[in-house]
Amino acid sequence: DQQVKQNSPSLSVQEGRISILNCDYTNSMFDYFLWYKKYPAEGPTFLISISSIKDKNEDGRFTVFLNKSAKHLSLHIVPSQPGDSAVYFCAAAEGGTSYGKLTFGQGTILTVHP
């Protein structure tokens, strides 16, 4: 039973355009969401996060949007660069005493073409 789902296994985008990566969740107890980026043969790297009290968080070229009613979040990368090509993981955590237990989606492979 996957509580966090990334339904697009891959996404291909032209350099300079917008990349939109999507993530859906089913657990209503999730109150904190994160995006991680992973290059081959490396561990995931924290990218950006959002608390459930917000609906948008921005950090440079990266913006995460949260739609709690739809249990959906998305990561926007504008403009996309070839160096953004990687696997992007969405992750979620419950509040309270969940103490670091992240539930990950299966990842979306982003390819940005020059």
Next chain:
Amino acid sequence: DTAVSQTPKYLVTQMGNDKSIKCEQNLGHDTMYWYKQDSKKFLKIMFSYNNKELIINETVPNRFSPKSPDKAHLNLHINSLELGDSAVYFCASSHGTGVLWKAQYFGPGTRLLVL
């Protein structure tokens, strides 16, 4: 300097063997984790330690035993390895309190292949 390091990076072994994977972090974090990335690419948490105390223990066979000698180290010992244990194992660390814990820092992974 590597923030979270794991050894070995690659591990090829026979079924039935016992093996250990070591993890060290130099970030001063007090919480460490082990994740397993299976063939379907899902990252699933296995264990978490805060200040050397086990705080998360997911449904993992008891052939897997974590050990935390101090806050900077979390090792994973696997007994009687099975084919299904083949996966990439990631170690991670974070601050243990407040919202900061949720930004976890990952090691490069250990690729385990059981033959």
